[in-house]
Amino acid sequence: AQTVTQSQPEMSVQEAETVTLSCTYDTSENNYYLFWYKQPPSRQMILVIRQEAYKQQNATENRFSVNFQKAAKSFSLKISDSQLGDTAMYFCAFMDRMDSSYKLIFGSGTRLLVRP
Amino acid sequence: DTGVSQNPRHKITKRGQNVTFRCDPISEHNRLYWYRQTLGQGPEFLTYFQNEAQLEKSRLLSDRFSAERPKGSFSTLEIQRTEQGDSAMYLCASSWDREETQYFGPGTRLLVL
Numbered sequence: 001a002q003t004v005t006q007s008q009p010e011m012s013v014q015e016a017e018t019v020t021l022s023c024t025y026d027t028s029e030n031n032y033y034l035f036w037y038k039q040p041p042s043r044q045m046i047l048v049i050r051q052e053a054y055k056q057q058n059a060t061e062n063r064f065s066v067n068f069q070k071a072a073k074s075f076s077l078k079i080s081d082s083q084l085g086d087t088a089m090y091f092c093a094f095m096d097r098m099d100s101s102y103k104l105i106f107g108s109g110t111r112l113l114v115r116p
Numbered sequence: 117d118t119g120v121s122q123n124p125r126h127k128i129t130k131r132g133q134n135v136t137f138r139c140d141p142i143s144e145h146n147r148l149y150w151y152r153q154t155l156g157q158g159p160e161f162l163t164y165f166q167n168e169a170q171l172e173k174s175r176l177l178s179d180r181f182s183a184e185r186p187k188g189s190f191s192t193l194e195i196q197r198t199e200q201g202d203s204a205m206y207l208c209a210s211s212w213d214r215e216e217t218q219y220f221g222p223g224t225r226l227l228v229l
Contacts, residue, residue: 006158045207045220046220079186090160099169103172104151105161106160109157
């Protein structure tokens with residue numbers, strides 16, 4: 001069974017600084033997607049960034065980028081120029097493309113606080 | 117496109133009562149998912165619909181839980197004879213068939229007293 005591990009329950013960063021959130025996963029599959037979702041306090045979960053396993057190039061979305069190390073099964077999220085609005089729970093998630101349901105398997109999350 | 121909506125947003129009930137939650141997915145999304153999120157944890161998959169067919173159920177979905185998606189549009193999740201362990205946030209998500217990204221609703225927070 002696939003598992004996703006986020007080993008940092010809480011992180012904090014000064015506004016405008018850079019922070020990296022860690023995620024490791026375990027799978028024997030080769031065709032999968034990885035996601036980072038953001039869940040602000042009392043608001044709904046939104047997609048931050050996603051990575052297709054067969055693509056070697058790391059995904060980037062504006063201030064958000066990933067470091068995808070397939071052999072190490074590592075998928076970290078880097079947030080550059082942190083903003084107060086980045087304060088949220090961040091969840092790493094795995095999707096097995098061979099599983100017809102496309103269900104997501106989530107880690108336990110990292111609570112990020114951006115300090116002014 | 118108004119996004120995924122869920123009602124009610126909050127529900128407090130007494131142990132043993134039945135509760136029903138509703139999810140309205142993004143229009144034309146044919147996949148619909150229910151997840152449960154307990155405090156301090158990530159969401160866990162409960163069940164999945166493709167159109168009106170319920171194609172997969174997690175072992176977390178006990179006999180007291182039932183979900184429907186009549187006509188492939190909105191979905192309901194019913195919990196019968198609620199227990200205190202059912203207290204959680206229930207999240208709904210939807211996606212298009214060829215799209216891997218799931219779009220989440222705001223969730224229904226259930227508290228069983």
